[in-house]
Amino acid sequence: MIDRPGQEAIPREGLLWMYERMSLIREFEERLKWLVETGVPAGPVHYCTGQEAVAVGVCAALEAGDWIASTHRGHGHCIAKGADVRRMMAELYGKSSGTNRGKGGSMHITDASLGMLGVNPIVGMGVTHAVGAGLSSKVRQSKQVAAAFFGDGASSQGAVHEAMNLAAIWKLPVVFVCENNGYADATPVEYAVAVNNIADRAAAYNMPGLSVDGQDVLAVWSAADAAVRHARAGEGPSLVECKTYRYYGHHQGDDPHRYRTVEEENAARERDCIQRLRRWATTKKLISADELDAIETKNRALLDDAVRFAEQSPLPDPSELLTDVYVAEP
Amino acid sequence: MIDRPGQEAIPREGLLWMYERMSLIREFEERLKWLVETGVPAGPVHYCTGQEAVAVGVCAALEAGDWIASTHRGHGHCIAKGADVRRMMAELYGKSSGTNRGKGGSMHITDASLGMLGVNPIVGMGVTHAVGAGLSSKVRQSKQVAAAFFGDGASSQGAVHEAMNLAAIWKLPVVFVCENNGYADATPVEYAVAVNNIADRAAAYNMPGLSVDGQDVLAVWSAADAAVRHARAGEGPSLVECKTYRYYGHHQGDDPHRYRTVEEENAARERDCIQRLRRWATTKKLISADELDAIETKNRALLDDAVRFAEQSPLPDPSELLTDVYVAEP
Amino acid sequence: MSTGARLAIRELTFSQALNEAIRLEMRRDPAVIVMGEDIAGAAGRAHLGMVDAWGGALRATRGLITEFGPQRVLDTPISEMGFVGAAVGAAMTGLRPIVEVMFVDLVGCCYDQLMNQAAKMHYMTGGQVRMPLVVRMAYGTRGGKPQTYGGGAGAQHSQTLYSVLAHIPGLKVVVPSTAYNAKGLMISAIRDDGPVIVMEHKFLGAAAKGNVPEEPYTVPIGHSEIVRRGSDLTLCGIGRMSHVCLEAAQELEASGISAEVVDVLTLAPLDENTILESVRRTHRIVVVDEDTPTASMARDIAARVAEQAFDWLDAPVKTVNAPETPVPFAAVLEAQYVPTAERVLDAVHELIG
């Protein structure tokens, strides 16, 4: 982990928050994976294990009133923005206490009160919604910033190009965050994308672009923080590419070894974002190992509680099938 | 007009052909405009007057077996690729002798036997079809090249981004030709596009990009020729931006003075592509003024003939409404 | 709704009525914004004294930028998926965008935003997210007298297509037919907290003129209107086809047949009851729709009648649609395309000997 300009400005609580959120995301995904593999029918799920630093580094740079748009691989974004893991887990169980009353599932987890524009599995579309939120901020002069997470695969979507051009010409307070984890399903990024660094495409929209190590939460934070400040100052959008890695398959049923090597996976795990923050913070004596262990213990307990909450919550009433189709009943 | 590398290689016949085609396009549009303004109900038409050098410079670099994809402003592209102005005019009259048997109209004029993938008024879509033609060439190893014309407005379409990325990763023999005439309807390019030179977006697809004076037919030809050679050699796509100008409104009913100045128009007319080639070729004594006058006289006669042909051709039989819905009747 | 005497009433065109509706709502609520290609025109050229060059496909947004400025009246680049998506995002975060997609023919360039995003967001989030979004689209083929030659806008600029929007649960789809209901439905659409598609017939824009009160009023979404009373059969029309039905009803009167005419006005949610009640009184129905037949709204309405009013029917349920073809260019072919009063009369005479 390299020292970053401005990182001395991160207070100890900031570092603790980052560690706590990354650890909570990791715990959530590991617990969910265990549940799914032992038979909990949670629907299609896309674990973000390995990518925690991107969600957390970006959300560390945002304020509570800011927005995020997320993707099918969205659990980490939700937790980083402050979502309650109990209600998230209940959503995966299809329970009425879920974030979406059980009507959304993993690919739609949303807590709108936290500035979440929604997890959105139609690749690229969330990016356009973030641009709309940026427009709303500008028109209402509310100074809010919108961050749009999207994958390397999504970077090929036309909607993303359109969204970037719109944000650029209108100078909207948007931060485009490309989570380049190397794959779209089973398709390697070097096959699907014509450039080496997706961040280089920022030039096509006359906006700043930066490619950072997505396994280094401080590097992500530092780039995102600059982009957020730029946005909030009315200077327009930026593109931050975070090179990261997903530890597991595309979804719960995917065997990644059909398209990538174990060596590559092992090398990625060497760069694990949580371990790196731990090593850095303890070496620098900013935080003790005991403190970090305590965080992990607490997060395990939170997940125990979340699973219990999800299990014990009631199912939606059958009548819920027909409610909330129209926003205002005619 | 600046001397261009390789232009000495253009034989006199090449120059004559360019002049003849540009003049024929001009004559076609002027005649059509006169017809429409005197009451011929030709449907919506988008005159390309002023932009002749782009169509002609690009098609001069193509071989007969190559393809072009065109736009709503497509008459010039059709004529440059060799379309018969009689059948084009008949199409505008909705006659059965038209290129499309009267079923297409201005926005769909197509002579598939000349490698035309169609005039296509859904902005940006023709570009994707050219990429498909390039793919066809590559799979069938036919060495054909596809040129895709599109406007500055179209450059904001997601489909164009997707098409460029596809052509780049597959190294397809495609030449992307952006006709930047400064406007999409009544929207100035400097408002709608986040960069100054659309050609600069080529870098986002790791392909060559060049911005040329679209009022200089030899400059267009030179850039297109290099791009076509590149493509035919299997080196992949290129982007050529031609800065041009449309003399009239967006369509026959549009008054451009609501969004641009007469001064700007006059300055553009100073750079008229036909007059420039005339001046250059006569000054260099490559072609005499008499020869060029004779070409224009001949083209006027061709248009007299085309209008006569269109007027005298029969209307489609009413039964044609129902034919050719399915390619092969079930 | 209009309370009569108090209101000043003038004749406006359909487009002017839309314009007035949008203008009044923009005055009423600063959250209302307008977006779309060339909805103003000359974007960024105010310094040259140029603003408001186009006013959109139907000129329904003309003049708005002069009153509300470029912050609330946004010309967009040609990127339907992007700007409709931006409108969706804006609707989720405090604005009430009215977005123009020039022609319904371009629905294929933004369909995901309508059918997966705007339509479903409220449901998928368990009711958390509101979606006060209006999407305006011009539609329709040139009807009327065949010219001897020439042509119309062709296969990709003349479509109707509203059934592919009405098909999607969560979208409301309204099809105004007069200046009066254009204004009232537009105001209802803007005030609705969910997504509403407003289908505006190209050839009603300037042609449909009528009395319109100056003040704001609403015409409720989800209500059809009986625009002519009759007893022998029901003619059910959508958009411009309501006028065709009225024309046919007029002619039928001459031959002693009394036709009731229902103007559907809202396709989704459909006001079945008004249609079913009419059929239960008249025992016969012809549904007239400018769209192509397969999976059309005409067939939808016919099926509802065949299921829910079967016992009252004295004759087959008839539908009159455009033919199962793209829209041809040539005027002689196009003239056969759009349903006419004549074709409606043919259908009626098949029902009533």
Add this chain to the structure above:
Amino acid sequence: MSTGARLAIRELTFSQALNEAIRLEMRRDPAVIVMGEDIAGAAGRAHLGMVDAWGGALRATRGLITEFGPQRVLDTPISEMGFVGAAVGAAMTGLRPIVEVMFVDLVGCCYDQLMNQAAKMHYMTGGQVRMPLVVRMAYGTRGGKPQTYGGGAGAQHSQTLYSVLAHIPGLKVVVPSTAYNAKGLMISAIRDDGPVIVMEHKFLGAAAKGNVPEEPYTVPIGHSEIVRRGSDLTLCGIGRMSHVCLEAAQELEASGISAEVVDVLTLAPLDENTILESVRRTHRIVVVDEDTPTASMARDIAARVAEQAFDWLDAPVKTVNAPETPVPFAAVLEAQYVPTAERVLDAVHELIG
């Protein structure tokens, strides 16, 4: 068509049958290519010994890259408008592309290419351009028994939506229901010189097994099939709903009601005659469709019956659809979503006391 004895017959799944159809046609004609996201997978990793990691959404293209190589089996980036457009362009210039759009839920990202380009090109060009294009799309919601908790694929990955394709003149839309007709319809689609959409039900892919001859054969596009003879009423099913209809027919037999079952197989152009003739014999019909009701194919078929077989009908024309809602995630809600044999029986009992 199968000539019986000569052919070797094995049991294949629906997905395997699709795979075999594509493979045989690729052998037969070098112009046939396959495109789509992850239709092979591991693109560009052959040097690591990795090819063919996925085989598409239904695994229907697995193994093709090994036989035909990456020139003819092309993984695409996530750019549906772009690669479907490329397929359209390729079809115009000498290839016969088979393109997979993972799920019909993504139709909104490429709809223009289907409805404006592929569907209309032949007509608009006056018959010049041929469009030998196949577009494969997985569709459908998880049916069957409710689990106590958990959920399915949710509102944006469970849709049916074929009516928005069948609505477009020029597109053929087929909906195979068995391994046998999946192979035969796919071969017909590939050999067709126009655009054909092949709708593949996600939950038939592995579940529908049946006898399939080894050799190539065609099942004609535009023909429905009577899959069970009966005399008291007609059940008309689409895709997986044909199986639901057969199930219902079985149960009706127990109560002495003889149901005929028509498997629609092609939505456009619809084989009206088979359906109408059946109704003219049975005098009653229930149309069963997994899609949402408004402007659905069920309503389309019902309307045709109500117009063209009215005089033979003894009862209202019934339709059974999914409810007018997005697809909910929770298993308990989802289980109420897809029409079941029980709901079909309810509809039948409304018709036949």
